[in-house]
Every structure is written in structure tokens, then in C-alpha cells.
Amino acid sequence: MELLVCIKQVPDTSEIKLDPETNNLIRTGLPSIVNPDDMHALEAALAVKDQYEGSRVTVVSMGPPQAEEALRQCLALGADDAVLVTDRAFGGADTLATSYTIASAIRHIQRTMNRQFQIIFCGKQAIDGDTAQVGPQIAEELGMAQATYACELSVDQAAQKAVVKRQHENGYEIVEVPLPLLVTATAELNEPRQPGLWSSIYAKRYTITHVTLRDMPHIDESRIGLNGSPTRVRKVYQPPLRGKVEMLPSIEEGAKKVLELAYHIKPEKFAHLLVPNDAPVEVAEDNDEGVDVKDPVQRAASVESVSPSEFKAVAAAKGDEGSKGGDR
Amino acid sequence: MAVTNFDEYRDVFVVADTIDDVVHPVTYELIGQARRIAKELGQLVQVMLLGENVQTEAEELVAHGADIVHVFESPLLKYYTTDGYTKVLTDFFEDHKPNILLIGATNNGRDLAPRMSGRMQNGVVADCTILTVDTNEGLVEWTRPALGGNILAEIISPNHRPQMGSVRPNVFKKPERIADSWGRIQIEQFDLKPEDIRMKRLDFIPFSKDGYNIQEADIIVAGGRGMGSKENFDKLYELAEAIGGVVGATRPLVEKGWIKLPYQVGQTGKTVSPKLYLAFGISGAIQHVSGISGADTIVAINNDPNAEIFQHANYGIVGDCMEVLNDMLAHLK
Numbered sequence: 001m002e003l004l005v006c007i008k009q010v011p012d013t014s015e016i017k018l019d020p021e022t023n024n025l026i027r028t029g030l031p032s033i034v035n036p037d038d039m040h041a042l043e044a045a046l047a048v049k050d051q052y053e054g055s056r057v058t059v060v061s062m063g064p065p066q067a068e069e070a071l072r073q074c075l076a077l078g079a080d081d082a083v084l085v086t087d088r089a090f091g092g093a094d095t096l097a098t099s100y101t102i103a104s105a106i107r108h109i110q111r112t113m114n115r116q117f118q119i120i121f122c123g124k125q126a127i128d129g130d131t132a133q134v135g136p137q138i139a140e141e142l143g144m145a146q147a148t149y150a151c152e153l154s155v156d157q158a159a160q161k162a163v164v165k166r167q168h169e170n171g172y173e174i175v176e177v178p179l180p181l182l183v184t185a186t187a188e189l190n191e192p193r194q195p196g197l198w199s200s201i202y203a204k205r206y207t208i209t210h211v212t213l214r215d216m217p218h219i220d221e222s223r224i225g226l227n228g229s230p231t232r233v234r235k236v237y238q239p240p241l242r243g244k245v246e247m248l249p250s251i252e253e254g255a256k257k258v259l260e261l262a263y264h265i266k267p268e269k270f271a272h273l274l275v276p277n278d279a280p281v282e283v284a285e286d287n288d289e290g291v292d293v294k295d296p297v298q299r300a301a302s303v304e305s306v307s308p309s310e311f312k313a314v315a316a317a318k319g320d321e322g323s324k325g326g327d328r
Numbered sequence: 329m330a331v332t333n334f335d336e337y338r339d340v341f342v343v344a345d346t347i348d349d350v351v352h353p354v355t356y357e358l359i360g361q362a363r364r365i366a367k368e369l370g371q372l373v374q375v376m377l378l379g380e381n382v383q384t385e386a387e388e389l390v391a392h393g394a395d396i397v398h399v400f401e402s403p404l405l406k407y408y409t410t411d412g413y414t415k416v417l418t419d420f421f422e423d424h425k426p427n428i429l430l431i432g433a434t435n436n437g438r439d440l441a442p443r444m445s446g447r448m449q450n451g452v453v454a455d456c457t458i459l460t461v462d463t464n465e466g467l468v469e470w471t472r473p474a475l476g477g478n479i480l481a482e483i484i485s486p487n488h489r490p491q492m493g494s495v496r497p498n499v500f501k502k503p504e505r506i507a508d509s510w511g512r513i514q515i516e517q518f519d520l521k522p523e524d525i526r527m528k529r530l531d532f533i534p535f536s537k538d539g540y541n542i543q544e545a546d547i548i549v550a551g552g553r554g555m556g557s558k559e560n561f562d563k564l565y566e567l568a569e570a571i572g573g574v575v576g577a578t579r580p581l582v583e584k585g586w587i588k589l590p591y592q593v594g595q596t597g598k599t600v601s602p603k604l605y606l607a608f609g610i611s612g613a614i615q616h617v618s619g620i621s622g623a624d625t626i627v628a629i630n631n632d633p634n635a636e637i638f639q640h641a642n643y644g645i646v647g648d649c650m651e652v653l654n655d656m657l658a659h660l661k
Contacts, residue, residue, distance in 0.1 A: 013476045013595075016614055095452070096445060127595075130474055131454035133442035136410075140446030145526040146410055148439045163530065168435050170347070170541070171534035173407075177527045187596070188589075223449075230330070230451030230488035234469065236481045239621060245628075247644045254645030255655040258606060258627055259571070265546050265603045266572030273660070 001055040001157055003045040004109075004117040005079065006102060006138065007038040009063050009070035010128045034070045037123025041185040043192040045121045046078045048155050056080045058109065058117070062090060062102055068208050075203035076195035083109055087212040092226030095129075099137030100228070104219045105211045106142065119162070120182040124149060132184070139182035147177050151188035155179075329449045330487050334427075334466070337489040340366040341426035343417065344377040344389065345434050348532075349406065351377075351385045353502065353544075354432035356392050358495055360503035361459050362430055363393040365468060368461045371427065372396065376417060380406035383513070390511030393503050397513045404520050408436045410443055411525045416518050418447045426490040428468055433494035441494045451485035453493035457622075458482075467491065476595040477618025498543050498601050499622060535590060540574050542591050547573030548602045548623075550593055551581060551649075552616070554609020554630060558586045560650055564608060567653055570660045576600065578616050594619035609649045612637030 011030035019026055034042075042059065049055040059074040061067050062085040071082035085105040093101060110116055120142075122135035132148070139146035151172070152165035162181055166173045167188065195203075213219065222228055248254040263270050331337065340362040345352035355375075362373045372395040377386055379401060386397040400416055417440075421429075431437045431444075433455045445452035458471035458480070470493040471482045485491045542548060549568040555561040561581065568575045576593040577586065593600055594616040601622030608629050610616060617640045620626060628641035629652050638644045645652055 013478065014615060016475065016478055095442065095454075096449070099442075099446065128475055130472075130476070131442075132438050133445075133452060133454050136439060136442040137446040140414075140443050146439070146443070147527065148410075149435050166435070168347075169543075171532055173529060174531040174533070175527050175529050230449075231453060231483050231485050234482045234484050236474075236479055238478070239473070239480050242626065242640055242642060245638050245641050245644045247638070247646065251645060251647040251652050251655055254627075254629070254643070254647065255652055255659065257643060258645075258652075259656055259659055261604050261625060261627070262547060262571040262573070269570065269572040270660075 001048060001052050001119065001155075002115040002117045003048055003055060003057045003119050003121065004106065005038070005042045005045045005057060005059045005074065005121045006135070007042065007059055007061045007070060007074060007123070008035045008126045008128075009033070009061065009067040010035045010126055013127045032066070032069065034073050035123050035126045035128075037125060037127075037185055037187065039123075039192040040187055040189045041121035041123045041183070042074050042077060042079065043190045044150070044153055044183065044185050045119070046193065047190065048119065048153075049078070051155065052157050056115065058083065058113075058115070060085060060102065060105060060109065062086070062098060062105070065210075071208055072203045072206070073195070075206050076200040077193060078196070078199050081113070081209075082206065083209045083211055085211045089213045089221070089225050092229065093224065094229035094231045095131050095133040095137055096230055097224050097226075097228040099134045100141055100223045101219075102134070103138050103141035104216050106138070107218075108211055108216050116180075118160075118179045118181070119155065120144065120180075122182065122184045124184045124186045135182060135184040142180075142182075144180045144182050145177045146182045146184070147175060148184040149186055150183045151186050153183060153189065329489070331489045334489065337425040337427040339372045339374050339426060340369075340428040340430065341421075341490070342373065342375045342394070343429070343431045343437070343440070344375055344385075345432040345437055346377070346379050346382065346385070346408070347436075349379040349382050349385070351382075351388065352432060352434060352497070354434060354437075354495070354497035355389070356502040357497065357500040358430045358432060359389065359393045361495065361500050362428075363503060365428060365459065365461055366395075368463055369427070369466060374398065374424075374426075376400070376420070378405045378413060378416060383515075386513045388505075390513065391505045391507060391509050393506075393509065394511050397511065398516050399513060400516050400518055402518075402520060404522060404525060407529050408440075409525045409527045409529075410439055411527060412520060413440055414443045414447060415524055416520055418444055419518060420516065421448065421490065427466070429490040429492040431492070431494045433496045437494050441492065445492060448490070448492075450488040450490055450492055451483075453483045453485070456493045456495045457499045459493075459495065468493070473618065476615055477621065478614055496599065498599070539588075539590060542574055542576050542593065542598050543600055545574040545600070545602050547571060547604045547606075548576045548593070548600055549573045549606045549608070550576040550578070550610060551586075551608045552578040552610030553580050554611070554632075554649055555581075556609070556649075558584075561586050563650070563653055563657075567606075567656055570657065573602075573604070573606075578610055578613070607637055607641065608653065610637050611635050612640055 057079045058081045059079045125132035147164040149167040160179045342358045344355045374396045375394040431441045453470035456470045460469040582592045605623040626641040627643040628637040629645045
């Protein structure tokens with residue numbers, strides 16, 4: 001099978017720290033890595049390659065020339081070919097312009113390298129942009145079916161179908177989708193392998209093909225780069241911090257403050273504490289359900305099951321009984 | 329697409345997020361925001377509701393602020409599919425041109441929005457958390473976190489319509505229900521054939537019932553590495569139970585297997601917006617903190633007075649987590 005993986009070289013945002021003096025982000029000097037979800041996309045492609053003999057994995061990335069490093073990492077893990085889509089004209093693109101450029105490059109690769117991709121793998125999202133949009137937009141541009149948020153995948157080459165387990169907020173959806181298909185991979189999908197000796201040597205010696213604007217005469221130049229992007233970033237800023245923290249003087253004070261805060265959100269949870277010392281006996285006396293007032297567990301249960309509105313009513317009733325008791 | 333005649337594009341449209349014919353709460357949050365934007369621009373709120381049998385839900389959408397609800401019913405729309413939803417929606421928008429289009433940033437919404445933008449060739453902004461309006465230019469300013477929540481970017485779509493974005497659930501308040509709201513429910517005719525939909529749902533496996541949705545919790549009791557042991561960490565459940573909260577954790581604890589993935593809070597887990605967030609033994613790595621910025625009040629408990637978490641908290645307690653925890657539990661007995 002012909003398999004394609006789209007990857008992105010990103011700054012390792014997990015290394016971002018706040019400057020302790022200014023509270024500004026320190027964004028320079030971050031190491032460049034292959035976007036983590038893309039590593040799962042690559043592993044998924046390599047697993048399909050392992051399953052079907054004669055398969056080939058091509059990796060494509062759009063970025064500056066230094067993104068070759070990311071592509072070499074993929075070759076070292078077992079990819080067969082790598083293509084870098086690179087041109088100043090592609091810079092400043094938003095997701096729509098990026099996906100159009102990559103889709104155009106994929107068409108170019110299919111034509112010039114004479115391979116028809118049956119599955120395209122992308123990571124779910126990149127850790128710098130976090131948009132999760134380029135994958136589906138490539139699929140739309142190429143007219144392919146898509147299965148996003150994949151956490152399990154099985155491919156049936158003979159039937160030209162794949163079964164994908166997709167992650168949802170409240171469960172997993174199992175779907176069957178025909179090829180050609182674009183899949184976006186989550187971290188749940190697999191455990192990426194380690195580079196091997198021979199593939200590492202192959203990666204070092206491999207000549208990565210560059211695809212530039214001039215290589216793609218059919219591309220619509222009004223749809224690429226900054227000018228081809230419908231969205232514009234107006235400003236970028238750091239989210240404000242939460243104001244000055246109030247340090248509580250002791251553990252005892254702290255614990256009390258937390259419970260005070262919780263009380264205002266869930267008063268019903270504190271109902272069992274808002275009872276006069278002698279009251280539980282009186283409430284229990286009138287309880288038709290016959291709670292054994294001497295058993296503290298049962299007594300607590302009978303109070304805890306009171307909902308907030310009922311609690312007020314019970315409290316009021318309690319007050320009445322209290323005064324009655326006094327009259328007696 | 330790039331447009332010159334902006335007047336043709338009118339009103340604020342919301343795509344209702346439905347799961348098996350039940351409207352996801354984010355839809356109401358979107359209607360609330362659509363209402364506010366529509367008011368500033370003097371336009372209407374229109375909602376697109378797709379499903380198999382959803383007319384009763386349409387009345388609820390009107391009660392929460394929709395001026396017009398377009399209902400698209402078909403057995404083919406019972407489940408969300410990329411192909412089915414994209415076709416029905418973009419076909420409709422060829423004649424009814426939205427100025428603004430809001431989609432919930434659920435997994436389905438984030439599957440749909442970019443696919444639609446590819447077909448309509450318009451701009452789309454992912455996972456927005458702040459929506460403002462530039463009334464001079466009639467533009468929505470879509471603000472979204474990037475770099476794992478470390479920065480916010482404000483994005484506009486000046487020359488393309490519809491202006492479209494997906495909006496993060498659980499960020500905006502659900503508007504009040506007004507029983508005698510005025511609104512029109514319109515049953516729409518549309519063209520959708522089984523062969524238009526390539527994806528076939530085989531099964532749906534819901535997360536186990538004894539689980540909970542941490543994103544809907546009012547109080548979250550969260551633990552980090554500073555809890556020391558699983559035994560200590562498990563004690564947080566006792567506190568959570570007592571004060572009506574749920575338990576969450578940082579990524580390292582999920583990796584240790586102390587708690588499952590759905591309860592991980594942070595960049596690679598869930599974004600939460602509880603009223604109260606208790607951070608026990610959490611150091612305050614930016615990946616975790618970016619997931620709790622929507623919390624009303626954060627209390628940090630840590631024995632290291634210099635822990636980063638205190639920079640992100642409203643209240644801080646310096647001390648041993650277990651001591652604080654046991655003290656609280658004692659008060660609740």
C-alpha cells in the first residue's frame with residue numbers, strides 16, 4: 001500500500017518556562033521536535049507497512065529547510081521517502097492556505113513519483129498551534145474520507161476499508177470507512193518505536209526532495225502563504241495571571257478557608273454540621289421512617305439525604321419543635 | 329470565500345451539537361454568545377439543528393435565545409458523520425449566507441468546522457475561548473489559546489465570509505431559559521442520499537457509568553506528584569465526596585496509573601472551569617496550569633513555598649498535603 005504521513009516540526013512547548021522576574025514566557029532556545037501526535041501518525045503508517053508487504057511510507061512536511069531534521073528522524077524510524085515542501089511564498093499561511101499547499105504537494109508527489117496514496121496519516125493536532133484543522137482540510141481538498149481522533153486502527157487492504165476507533169468526550173465510536181482515507185492520530189493509538197541502526201544510516205545518507213512553488217505550476221497562487229490566508233492574527237499576548245495570591249497563615253486557617261469556599265458552592269454537603277447539638281433527636285422523633293436515633297450512622301444518613309431546599313424546610317420545622325419543647 | 333458584497337452575508341448562525349438526537353450543552357453556550365454578538369451587530373440568531381428526531385429540542389433552543397431554528401431531520405443524520413453534516417450544512421449556506429458561524433469545539437465540531445471551511449473556502453478559528461466584536465468593521469475577534477495555553481491569539485477574518493470559529497465548551501455560561509421566547513422553527517427540505525456518507529458507525533462504547541465528567545464539575549479536588557503515594561492520593565476521593573466534588577490529577581499521576589486518562593487536567597488532558605479547584609501537591613507546570621485557567625477560584629496546597637502553582641492560585645497554603653487534607657476531613661465529621 002502507498003501510505004503518506006504529514007508531519008510538522010514544532011518547538012517543544014513542554015520546555016516553555018516563565019521568566020521568574022517578568023513572568024513573561026521564555027520562548028527562545030526551545031528545542032525543535034517532531035510534533036508528538038505526528039509520531040503516532042508515523043507509527044500507525046509503519047504498522048500498516050509491517051502488515052502489508054510491499055507497502056511504502058512517504059513522509060511530507062511543510063516548513064523551512066531546517067525541517068529536514070524532523071524528516072530524517074522519520075526516515076530513521078522506518079519511513080521510505082521524505083519530501084520537504086518549502087518556499088518563502090508558503091510562509092505566513094493559516095490552516096486553510098497550509099492545507100491547500102500540502103494537498104497540492106501531495107498531488108505533485110503522486111504525479112511525479114507515480115504513487116497513489118491510499119491512507120494519509122496526520123497527528124491529531126500540533127502542540128504549537130493546537131488547531132487540529134490541517135488534517136481535515138487536506139482531506140477536503142483531496143476529496144478523501146476522514147477519520148479524526150483515531151485511537152485504534154485496522155486496515156483491510158483486500159476490502160479497501162479501515163475500521164477506526166474514534167475518541168469522543170463521552171466514549172468511543174467505532175466506524176468503518178472506505179479507502180482512500182485520511183486518519184488523524186491520538187497518543188492512544190500506539191507507542192512509537194525506536195530508531196534502528198540500518199534505518200538510521202539510511203536516514204543520514206538519504207537526499208530529501210524539496211518541492212517549491214516553481215515545481216507546482218498548477219497551484220493557485222491566490223490561495224497560498226499569508227496573502228492566501230483568510231484569517232489574520234491581530235494580536236498575540238500572554239494571558240493575565242490571576243492577581244496576587246493570598247497566602248493563608250496556617251494549615252488550620254487554610255483548611256477552614258477551603259471548606260468555607262466549598263460551603264458556598266455546595267451548602268447541602270454541610271447540612272449535617274448545621275444542626276444544633278440537641279436537635280437531631282427531635283427530628284428523629286418525628287421521622288415516620290423510624291430511624292434509630294441511637295445509631296449515629298443511621299442518623300447521619302437520614303440527615304445527609306436531605307436536599308438543600310428540603311433542608312431549609314427541615315430547619316424551619318426544627319425551630320418549631322424546639323419552641324414546642326420549651327412550652328412543655 | 330473571499331467576498332466583496334458583505335451585505336449578502338447576514339446573521340449569526342450556530343450549528344447545534346447533537347449526540348444521538350440530544351443537544352450538547354455547548355450549543356446553549358453558543359446561543360448565548362450568538363445572542364450577544366447579534367445584538368451588537370443588529371442581526372438575528374439562527375440555529376442549524378440536525379438529527380433524526382429533534383423537533384422537541386428545537387423548542388428548547390428557541391427558549392434559550394434562537395430567533396430561527398432550521399430543523400433537518402433524517403435517519404441519515406441520527407449520528408454525526410463528516411460527510412453528511414458537511415453536505416447538508418454547506419448546501420444550505422449556498423442560499424442562506426451566514427455572516428458569522430459558531431460551532432462547538434467538541435471532537436465532532438472540530439472534525440466538522442475545518443471540513444466545512446475547506447468546502448466554503450473561508451477562514452476558521454479553532455477552539456476559541458474569548459469572543460469580542462469590532463462593531464466598526466463588523467468583525468468578530470476570535471481569541472484562542474495557542475502554545476499549550478501559554479499565549480492567546482486574537483484572530484479576525486476580514487475579507488471572507490462566513491466568519492467561522494469553533495468555541496470551547498464549558499467556557500461561556502448557558503443563557504437563561506425564557507419560556508415565552510419568540511422564535512420560529514422551520515423544517516427544512518434537503519438532499520442527502522445514503523451514498524453521500526462514506527463513514528458507517530458500527531458501535532458506540534460509552535465511558536463506564538461510574539465515571540464522571542470532570543469538565544462539568546463545580547468542585548475539583550486535584551492531586552499532583554506531591555501527594556507522595558497512591559494511598560495518600562486515594563484519600564482525595566474522601567474529601568471530594570464530602571464536599572461534593574470530583575477528583576482530577578496531573579499527567580504524571582495518570583502515567584503512574586493512579587487515575588485514568590479522562591480525569592487528567594491540563595494541556596494533554598481536559599480543560600476545566602470549576603467554581604473551586606483545589607491543587608494538592610501540584611507543582612504548577614505550565615501544561616497543567618493552562619488547563620485550569622477557567623477556574624473561578626484556585627487554592628494551592630504545597631509544602632514548597634516557592635512552588636510555581638502559587639503564582640496561579642487565589643489562595644495558598646504552605647504545608648504537608650496530608651495534614652491539610654486530614655484537618656479538613658476532621659472538620660467535616
